[in-house]
Amino acid sequence: MTVFVVSLFLPYTIDFEAKAIKHGRKASGSQSPPQVEGRLPESRRHRRPKSLAMTPGATTDHEKIFKPFYAAQYAAELPCADDPNGPGPNEPRSVSWGLSRKFNQPKSKAALHPEPSILSRPDPGDGLGTKPFVDGIAEAHDSEEEHGSPRVLLSDEDWVVKAAEHGNGGLRNAINAASDAGILPDKTWVGTLGMPTDSLKEHTRKSIAEKLQDEFESLTVFVNDSEFEGHYSHFSRTVLWPAFHYQVQESPRHKEYDDHSWRQYVRVNEAFADTIAARWKPGDSIWVHDYHLLLLPEMLRKRLPEAEIGFYMHAAFPSSEIFRCLAARRALLGGLLGADLIGFQTDEYCHHFLQTCSRLLSLEVSAEGIQYKNRFICVKKFPIGIDPKSLDEARQSPEVKEWVSKIRERYEGKHLIVARDRLDAPGGIKQKLLAYEIFLKRYPKWRENVVLIQVASSQSELPELEAQVSKIAMRVNSVYSTLTHQPLVLLKQDISFSQFLALMTVAEVFMVTSLREGMNLTGHDYLQCQDGKFAPERYGSLILSEFTGSASIFSGHDLLVNPWDYQQCAEAIDFALEMSPEQKQKNWEFLINKMAPHNAVSWCESYLKTLSDARSAQLARELNLVSSLSTEMLKETYTRASRRLVILEDECILASNAIKRTATALDALLHDPKNVVYVTSNKTPEQLESVLTEMPVGAGLIAENGCFLRETGKSEWERLLTIDSTKDWMEGIRKVMQYFQERTDGSRIEERHCSLTFWYKDARDPEVAARRASELADQINGSRGSEPIRAVLTKGAVTVEPTQVTKATAAERVLERASQKPDFVFVVGGARGDEVLFNWANRLGQEGKVQDVVTVTVGTHPTEAKAALTGNTTITDALASLKLTNGDSAE
Template sequence: MPTDALEGSQQRQDIEDRLATEHDMLTVFCSDKDFDGHYSHFCKQILWPVFHYQIPDNPKSKAYEDHSWKYYVSVNQAFADKIVKNWKKGDVVWVHDYHLLLVPGMIRKKLPDAKIGFFLHVAFPSSEVFRCLAVRKELLEGMLGANLIGFQIHEYTRHFLQTCSRLLSAEAMTDGLQLEDRFVDVVHLPIGIDPVSLAEHRREEEVRRWVDLMRERYQGKKLIVARDKLDHVRGVRQKLLSYELFLNKNPQWRGRVVLIQVALSTSEKSELDATVSDIVTRVNSLWANLAYQPVVYLKQDIDYAQYLALLTIADALMVTSQREGMNLTSHEYLTCQDGEFGEKKHGSLILSEFTGTSSLFGGNDLSVNPWDYRACAEAIKTALEMGDDEKARRWTKLYEAVNHHTGSHWFGEFMTRLDRCYEEQARRDQTSVPRLSMQALAQQYKRTERRLFILDYEGTLVSWGPVNKIIPVSPQRTLDVLNDLLLDERNTIYVMSGRRPEELDRLFRRVPNLGLIAENGCFVKEVGRDAWTEMADPEQISRWKDSVKNLLDYYLERTPGAELEERRCSLIFHYKSAEDYDTAARQASDCASHINDSCEEQRVHAIPLDGCVVVEPIDWTKSTAAEKVFENLRRSLGPDERHRSPVDFLMVVGDGREDEKVFKWANGLGEEGVVREVVTVSLGNRSTEAGATLTQGVSGVLMALQRLAALS
């Protein structure tokens, strides 16, 4: 409502007091100009179209002329200020939808320790579309103020991760984004309806009266129903054209089927309205008579009782959105088809494949592409002619999905995940990770008998040597420290590296009884063995390499000075020596995004690192190799001892992002009581899963290991 006129008045105060006392709400007042610029302009003319794959840059659009961004910022800031002013420790902030994308980041600036969740209720487009926004980075950074970001379905989650990877050069993982100073979890959780509340409303006398009235009115007719906003995204025009084609091709159904289309008005000045009215008029003029009207078109909403009655008596619901998040009308329709009012309809659901809902239903709906009129017309025919057994089977599966993904399930699941990821992030936060205590480490070492060390190589045991440069010899001090530790037979050591097996053989030939992990987990050489075990499937590796090489060659041609390194299990795109580093970094970011988008099914991913992009298998990592090593040690025990852990001391030291999974795995063994003493150590000052940090770098690691060797 307009609020400028209320400035300083008692009425404004009364509104604020009543919302606070009766509804437990805080009021955010914005100027009328700010609200209009924010909602009518930026939200509806820029964000809404882009999120639904419509670029607001056609001749009829004034989207980029009205400078509405500043109003969007202003309204978001008003919300953030109100929250910051009233926030108390322990409060949870949950921000919803595209109207408030900047609020999480604004709150995070003022309240670095707040627990913030964000959920987007509409689709999230591919990076190609999102990058068209002039303020793309500001919007993403605003969202990334949250601890947990939620989307309706996996596709939107993937688009968001790829967009952040491409536009912000953030490292995208399957479960979230690793930023420089913290981790942001990203999940998909489909929202649903409240079946309990719906059931109560359906029992009202008014609903029953309308059901009886409409059954009588449409006796002997098959009913297809639809209720949509009349905007370009909802596909009302496509639906009517498909229905017209159906009647053209199936004369036997004329006079026996009615489409009831409820069209909710929107703020759009609608040529669409005129187009839709023309189609309705044409269809009705062709096949209507005194007793029959093929399309009933209502240009206003109906009340809730009529709506529920309509869903109850329908033989099919038709949704032809060109893009949409969750279409909850389809959930309500399926619930209303359960036979509460006598006959069990088990009507069919014709649903656009471009809705988020479509991914929930496992093919039990009649999925259509709204632009394919022939297929839509065929789906109408299938829906009307489907046998009762087939309808019941499909409806049962659909109803199960609706009853599982309810509103309360969505709410509970999101809050549980927000609690969990907030605690994990707090644990990971650098400020809460203590420095490694040499005294405590020495005590843990002395009171154990069977010890396993898993040590990263580059940046941990040696302080130089990017993986594409040949290191002729490992520094002597590193070799001496490892040999000293191995003098104690109770110690087992594995060194893990991104290098090739033959390089590691050469580097550590003077350290007998050392275990090795090469190419970030694709090869393992067990202690006392001469041969390497290849963890990954060679055929699978060669298959994905062929397709990825084509992509990398494309980017190589466009990045002078960059080079491609091929290893047995990975490919590395190096651009540190590129002629124009900034352009090369952008190309590399695009390259990683492209590979992650197109090669997911081949189980590979691209990881942007400093000066390079590494493409490697998802299924074989340093962590999976560490698990293999642990299991092999367990198998080496006698049959009577295999129920217990093969070691009682486990120490993992690393400095890179790929070491984080090994820290997490090792910490899990400690938390579950499998291994008595677990020490995980990260170098440097980045956020980490490790239980301790060492800030002296490689020399600190070697000093710590030397001290342990002296205790044996």
């Protein structure tokens, strides 16, 4: 069985051999074999790129310690893909598409794209048209002066596969660790090369694809440059990423931009679906990753109905109020719901997703998942982690040890604080520097012996933010620097993984203060680096934003902060520095123990097992895969039983076209002394008694989905819930329902003894009513607190019912009180409330408590029942087929 690991970027890319630098229209050596036009990477340019900058106005040697890295970085290439000395195991890789810093690659041939903002659109009459886009930045000129990227001729035949610098490093690390552990013996990566490919000839594409598949377990998805640029640089980066991280657009976009980027997003997802569908075989599993491919699960479900499909979101998932602002919200949710299992990093993100599906799609949701188009999609959290083994191996390299020595020597006697974040709005660098400024102002004793090294990885796509960060850094250093000390080192360029490991090893404090982020594994890396191997009996402190996914793992940590509360962050820095060695060790042990269960291998193993279980459960519930009831088998098991329990849903017997024949068959069952018969219903006791007037007397009754029980041979009803247990919550829920009922014409409220129902099936405006019903269900489920209730959203109604009792709990009460235990249990139903009853009965058989169990559904939705009434067989036929122990026919 192959597991297709699907992400936008492959772990590999291609580096081409440069033949000649192109000057104007001609180039020396242009008579070489097949060539394509490309750009030299920064490692081969003669001048340092503009993005390489350190703290403005920096003059001290403390900051210059990192300069040797830059010289090395731009003089050496990334090792080959199969080189063990490639990028570090947990090093984040997120580099702009088409702008590789280390490889010779083709120039993008993407067509012109509309500007993202109305405010920056050119005058239609100026003759300029729209500007091309590269990673969200308008490109006005294609010149070496503007980009510092000389154009070259690249060989179309001489190329090598190398480890990619872009993509999700945490995912790759987890998959590699799982493969080494034997959890993924047969895997195939699926993704793009992360570079422009329009210039490549067909035979070159074919050769690249074959080599990657044969030698690197990778399936390459080729899309044209315009589609990829629209998908990634436009829709993914400027629409989805900000929304998922609670960033409101400051500049308004326009319809032309949104429509164009959305079409490209769809096409790239379709290209992935076509590539996978062409290689998938029965038994294979498909694991889709991250927000770039939200539409892919549904596309695959349409092409491969029987496939096992999982999706995992590595980013945060916003609240429904944010997600509803997306124009393509329904399509995006529908795309995700093609999966069998949807995984998120925290319970909070799971809740947001379930809430969004309830409110925007009016779907029936529960804590376990979503009911959608006769399918149940499991939704669960799977916190991703690091691979300590590979991280420890990387820490033993000579480069890391050398950098540890250099940094310690440079910052001897200083309290070193380290942080590494993306230079974008969610990264929170601006807020962190403001908090650090307050810290220096409020706690003067630290001013001359504390240093914050802030690494701002990735070039900023927000020039205004970059300018603000630079201004704050200049102000801090101008106020608090001395001739021998600089309190802030701002590196607006990523550093090598060896340097980062060394910094984490030496740092006394590590700050992760993102405004909104997924798991953020850098904090995990830091804790692992503080295990005492390089500095015995010294443990560092982690200051962590409560808005990161890791905060859910480290709940109870003393240094969880609100990054918007600058005062709190400043106090946290002081607290971290003031702690005694014993307290620091205690805090570290607390965090490392919390982190230990959530490593890369356990994450992968847990997800794949849950995916397999979810798919198996889905197949078991699909009605078209449930076997038809065999009346011969039913008759055989019924006849050999010495004691029987028969449970029938009221709608099954009352909906029969041959009501008199059904009553006759039921009467025959009741007169057999071996039988105990019960009728279940969601109706009140009074309602149930009134509708059964045409049925024979003698059956036990279960009303209001298990809230009331009337045993066989008795006339009194037993309430299985006390009045007090329902009185408190019903009063409050009634007021909430009345609020929605007053604002929804045609709706009504039905009150029963133990439940309340908001009926909106007859509302004058069905669309508005459905939206309000979703809001009602979500509001009740989200605010119920410790109340043992749940709101169930179905077509036309929202029912709030208790969770302490079900039809199964009432049936279990019947079984416990039986003088003789049955060896045959027969359950027939079709309502949602019968599913828990089917599950209960099936477990009796699986656990050996009852010899023969038959569960039958007459419904049309996915079911726990083991058989279904199909074709011309009716419940009357099933009952009439049973032979009585006295030899007479039930007919």
